Amino acid sequence: MEDGDQVIKKFMYMNRKSPYGTIYALESLEVVLIAAAFDQDVSLVFADDGVYQLMKGQNTEEIGMKNFSPTYSALGDYDIKKIYIEKESLEERGLSLDDLQDLKYEDEDDDWAEKDSIHLVSREELAEVIDQQDVVFSF
Amino acid sequence: MPIEVDGQSYETDEEGYLADLNQWRPELATAMADADGAPLTEDHWEVVNFLREYYEEYQIAPAVRVLTKAIGKKLGKEKGNSKYLYELFPYGPAKQACKYAGLPKPTGCV
């Protein structure tokens, strides 16, 4: 840091587990929300079973756990605008983007226009994005 | 310490946040604010109600930065700044207003 200028680092949160069976998905989401206060360059990845975290229509009433899936829609408010979904992970599970929540953010610099946060990427493209990170947190 | 309102007792944690958010009633917010020595005005209610709606939709209490931006968008620029919100809630807008709204303490914020 120099003269109060902040060093912006690239932080990636790698989500690879199904929700509810383990605590990882919820823990990751909480860490992301807390860390969002630090104004870093944040991106989220949903790969492997992590893609199930974003499934539409989750209803946890009968399992007696909190349904935290609505919180993903708040990520845009927290300036988290880069959400990568690995295409191959969806395909292996017979899923498509239509099965997942549609996450958006409002672009302050473009008259608050709603823009897509979700980027569908191939395994190869994802490897490239991971390679550019300063820090990758694994959940 | 539990809060007593109209002869009914409501469980809270050690910082005074309501244990079960489903038990919330407007009278509870009034009682909490009165106990803090700063009765709620219309302006306070705007924020408290906004927080409840935010929680209903997203299942979280927003961080103060997010709250400020969202209030500005919904209630106008003159209210969407930390000066205005801190004047209303001197103990920290998110923290104090969340308490009155019956929400959990926002994670990692003032």
Place this chain on the structure above:
Amino acid sequence: MAMLHTVNKSPFEKNSLDSCMRLAKAGSSVLLIEDGVVAAMKGTKHSNAVADAMTDVSFYVLGPDLKARGLSENNVVDGIKVVDYSGFVDLATEHESVQAWL
């Protein structure tokens, strides 16, 4: 004696279901629960293995765990029965013993 096998891990993450299907005797039953329910879905890379195993093992999946994950009951592999918690209890009592594959 018929045994009830429960699997609570995703087949994409662990080989519990594989081992279970390899070692479950004909006539026994498999109940998919928790993260294991994803194995019940059609169109995944594990669907065929599950469908094949169903020739001599009965498959069940816990509905509440499907719902929690936004997975539709209408989209489970043909022949898998969706049960609720009381169905789980019935299965446990109908079988001689319960083996949990973790």
